[in-house]
Amino acid sequence: MELTRLPFLKSALKNRYPQLAVFIVMLVGYIFAILAGLIGTPVGSHNFSIVFVWIAWWAILILVAVPFFGRGWCAVCPIPLPGEWLQRGAVLSPPDKRPKWLNLRVPKMFRNIWLQNIFFLMLALFSSVLLTTPNVTGIVLAAMLFAAIGLSIIFERRAFCRYLCPVGGFIGLYSQTAPIELRIKDKQVCVTCEGKPCYNGSQVGYGCSWDVFPGGMTKNTYCGLCMECIRTCPHDNIAVNLRPFSADVAKPTARLDEAFKAFIMFGAAMIYAGVLLGPWGTLKDAAYNVGTGAWFIYAAVFLAIIFIVLPGLFTLAIMTTKSKQALKQRFMSLSTALIPLGLMFWVAFSLSFVLTNASYILAALSDPLGLGWNLFGTANAAWRPMLTTILAPAQTLALVVGLFWSARTAQKVNEAGTSTIPVFVYCFVATSIMLWLLL
Amino acid sequence: MKRPELISRILIVTGILLAIGAPLLLWARTPLIHARMAENGGWNPDVIQAEAGKSLHLKLTSDDVVHGFAVGQMDMQSVDVIPGKVTDITLTFDKPGIYTFFCTRWCGLNHWRMRGTIEVSGSPLDPEPASVPLYVSLDLDIDAPHDSSIIPNQKPSAVSGQQLATQLPITSYQSPDYYRSHSPYQVFTDLSDTSLTESQKWDAVAYLWQSNTTPESLANGKELYAQNCAACHSENGAGDGVFADDLAEAGEASMQTMEGAMDMVMQSPVDFTDPRRMLGASPALLQGKILRGGMGTGMPMWGVIFTEEQIWDLIAYIYSFQFEYEK
Numbered sequence: 225m226e227l228t229r230l231p232f233l234k235s236a237l238k239n240r241y242p243q244l245a246v247f248i249v250m251l252v253g254y255i256f257a258i259l260a261g262l263i264g265t266p267v268g269s270h271n272f273s274i275v276f277v278w279i280a281w282w283a284i285l286i287l288v289a290v291p292f293f294g295r296g297w298c299a300v301c302p303i304p305l306p307g308e309w310l311q312r313g314a315v316l317s318p319p320d321k322r323p324k325w326l327n328l329r330v331p332k333m334f335r336n337i338w339l340q341n342i343f344f345l346m347l348a349l350f351s352s353v354l355l356t357t358p359n360v361t362g363i364v365l366a367a368m369l370f371a372a373i374g375l376s377i378i379f380e381r382r383a384f385c386r387y388l389c390p391v392g393g394f395i396g397l398y399s400q401t402a403p404i405e406l407r408i409k410d411k412q413v414c415v416t417c418e419g420k421p422c423y424n425g426s427q428v429g430y431g432c433s434w435d436v437f438p439g440g441m442t443k444n445t446y447c448g449l450c451m452e453c454i455r456t457c458p459h460d461n462i463a464v465n466l467r468p469f470s471a472d473v474a475k476p477t478a479r480l481d482e483a484f485k486a487f488i489m490f491g492a493a494m495i496y497a498g499v500l501l502g503p504w505g506t507l508k509d510a511a512y513n514v515g516t517g518a519w520f521i522y523a524a525v526f527l528a529i530i531f532i533v534l535p536g537l538f539t540l541a542i543m544t545t546k547s548k549q550a551l552k553q554r555f556m557s558l559s560t561a562l563i564p565l566g567l568m569f570w571v572a573f574s575l576s577f578v579l580t581n582a583s584y585i586l587a588a589l590s591d592p593l594g595l596g597w598n599l600f601g602t603a604n605a606a607w608r609p610m611l612t613t614i615l616a617p618a619q620t621l622a623l624v625v626g627l628f629w630s631a632r633t634a635q636k637v638n639e640a641g642t643s644t645i646p647v648f649v650y651c652f653v654a655t656s657i658m659l660w661l662l663l
Numbered sequence: 664m665k666r667p668e669l670i671s672r673i674l675i676v677t678g679i680l681l682a683i684g685a686p687l688l689l690w691a692r693t694p695l696i697h698a699r700m701a702e703n704g705g706w707n708p709d710v711i712q713a714e715a716g717k718s719l720h721l722k723l724t725s726d727d728v729v730h731g732f733a734v735g736q737m738d739m740q741s742v743d744v745i746p747g748k749v750t751d752i753t754l755t756f757d758k759p760g761i762y763t764f765f766c767t768r769w770c771g772l773n774h775w776r777m778r779g780t781i782e783v784s785g786s787p788l789d790p791e792p793a794s795v796p797l798y799v800s801l802d803l804d805i806d807a808p809h810d811s812s813i814i815p816n817q818k819p820s821a822v823s824g825q826q827l828a829t830q831l832p833i834t835s836y837q838s839p840d841y842y843r844s845h846s847p848y849q850v851f852t853d854l855s856d857t858s859l860t861e862s863q864k865w866d867a868v869a870y871l872w873q874s875n876t877t878p879e880s881l882a883n884g885k886e887l888y889a890q891n892c893a894a895c896h897s898e899n900g901a902g903d904g905v906f907a908d909d910l911a912e913a914g915e916a917s918m919q920t921m922e923g924a925m926d927m928v929m930q931s932p933v934d935f936t937d938p939r940r941m942l943g944a945s946p947a948l949l950q951g952k953i954l955r956g957g958m959g960t961g962m963p964m965w966g967v968i969f970t971e972e973q974i975w976d977l978i979a980y981i982y983s984f985q986f987e988y989e990k
Contacts, residue, residue: 244671248678255682263690266726270747315671317664593686595693596722596749604748 225466251302261362265594271358272592283578294399299449307376318427325377336481340393352511382433398567399444400472413461414439422453429456443472476557476637483559491530493569497661541646561634568626572619580609698730701773715759715785723750731767735968741767759785763967775963798951805951811848811943815865820987824870842875846945869986876979884980900935900984930960935984
């Protein structure tokens with residue numbers, strides 16, 4: 225169903241002002257979160273940066289934005305904006321023909337998501353500190369903002385979003401399951417279109433910030449939903465469609481960086497469930513005390529699980545069935561089956577800590593810096609876990625749905641005539657472990 | 664530059680300036696006193712200026728665990744300082760001087776080091792001469808051994824001692840001056856001329872100690888003890904409080920990390936149930952130990968925290984670990 229046929233939606237997307245208004249609000253909120261982290265109370269549960277980034281934003285991202293809107297967050301993310309405005313030398317004005325800065329192309333060796341994988345893992349290894357310490361969160365948020373600015377000055381388009389952002393990497397992976405997509409309406413129109421303004425820009429808008437040619441796009445993975453192509457397409461050939469869930473994952477992954485992204489996210493959800501929600505104090509201490517011997521062991525185990533144990537067992541599992549395809553090819557395409565289950569792992573894990581800690585939002589809203597304010601009269605709202613009675617059933621449901629969704633995906637991406645039972649068994653064992661960790 | 668572009672830029676710059684400027688300004692205008700466990704810095708700032716006769720409004724917050732705030736030698740209820748929350752308190756000092764504020768919650772191993780000072784300026788209207796503590800005027804060496812060479816077989820009973828009192832010229836022993844300057848053992852030996860048995864003499868001593876205090880003083884002493892001493896000396900006085908093992912485990916190094924700390928020698932908290940040690944100590948000697956602290960051990964100085972009356976109440980209570988008082 226083409227959503228852009230709705231006149232209101234179409235005009236809202238074509239017009240720059242609604243998006244700009246959201247951008248300004250988001251940017252102000254982002255800068256405030258940085259400042260709150262740096263000057264606000266060091267008590268995470270009462271600091272805007274921790275509560276609004278790691279509880280409120282994370283809840284919206286993983287429970288709503290990614291499953292239902294794919295890269296919807298990227299469409300309003302404030303991180304690339306200052307860099308992009310600097311790069312363009314304008315906020316709204318038509319682009320200059322002559323670049324204002326270096327405008328280099330990102331070297332070919334970096335045009336993949338390995339850097340995103342590495343950046344995500346770096347943050348993941350420090351996550352116990354990052355998620356609880358406001359000034360660390362403030363520094364990381366600021367570093368991301370400045371990294372985006374720096375990369376915009378050196379490289380063309382949104383190099384940070386496309387190749388470095390640790391969040392963008394997994395949003396792209398899971399956006400394949402979302403029921404929203406931006407696609408061209410008629411391929412032939414794109415083939416004959418002169419100048420390809422959707423990619424190169426024109427007097428009415430900028431070329432694709434995400435370095436994607438819409439005419440060749442078959443998956444959501446790298447489309448940041450910036451909506452520039454809707455504005456620049458002279459043939460009205462771009463549409464935002466409502467589609468069935470998981471439409472993209474029927475097309476198997478053919479890249480090793482994307483396959484490993486699936487394992488990284490899959491494994492990280494399980495490890496987080498054990499470290500952050502589990503009852504093992506020694507494990508929590510090891511994860512928290514960054515730089516100690518225990519932490520190095522934790523980091524080594526973390527990386528070994530993600531890069532050796534999970535992919536290794538997966539490889540062994542798929543080797544049990546005969547196939548004409550090369551093993552590497554099968555590994556990459558069947559890893560697609562882990563995408564829906566991985567997303568559901570994150571949903572189940574996030575439900576737990578989001579519902580437990582959501583009540584902090586009210587207090588932090590009234591006193592975001594911990595200075596004793598009571599802006600909305602909710603500063604003294606007591607901490608109270610929410611919806612505890614439905615938590616376990618909801619998590620179980622998410623995991624079961626994820627398991628069957630993955631099994632179905634495995635059938636779709638599997639080579640004809642070979643069994644998907646090993647993949648199902650692998651997913652079933654992982655789901656059972658996750659269920660045990662969560663419940 | 665076209666108008667929409669200009670307006671957009673103005674809006675963006677205004678938003679950014681607002682997002683940075685407003686919280687910075689409000690933050691700078693809200694001076695907070697931060698409480699952290701002593702190991703992480705204690706109070707910040709730890710020196711506060713005030714003026715005698717004028718209200719001092721403080722905003723306290725904790726950066727880690729629950730702390731408490733009270734000012735020594737001041738009639739006030741301590742307040743809790745909650746992590747991430749702000750506690751407001753208003754104080755008024757009648758007289759200039761240097762006051763000590765301290766944490767009243769057992770927040771960590773070095774809880775007792777969590778102190779700061781309030782420097783109250785102003786001209787003293789009615790200067791009071793400083794009184795010399797009894798242990799100083801008696802010239803006691805409070806670090807000298809003071810063990811009792813004889814100890815009772817069982818806990819002496821003040822009730823039994825009271826019944827014996829009628830047979831004795833006990834009034835001379837009952838004056839506060841005598842009581843405060845003599846150890847139970849010294850009184851025991853002073854009673855050697857009497858016909859009492861050893862056990863009866865100890866009972867009489869117990870009675871003398873009880874008659875020099877009141878139930879109110881004992882109750883007050885008990886409360887002070889529970890709040891300030893039990894963490895190390897234990898609620899039952901046996902010297903094995905919840906921090907005792909942790910302090911021993913942490914060792915001397917834990918006590919030398921504090922800024923400005925002198926070299927420390929770890930010592931186990933004193934066992935107030937040990938009769939040999941306690942019956943050989945006079946109230947004046949205990950006053951000295953409490954006022955001055957353990958000098959190089961983990962025992963803090965309490966002279967800046969407790970009033971003289973509070974110290975005598977505390978001492979009276981500490982002796983209750985040796986004597987069976989009337990309920």
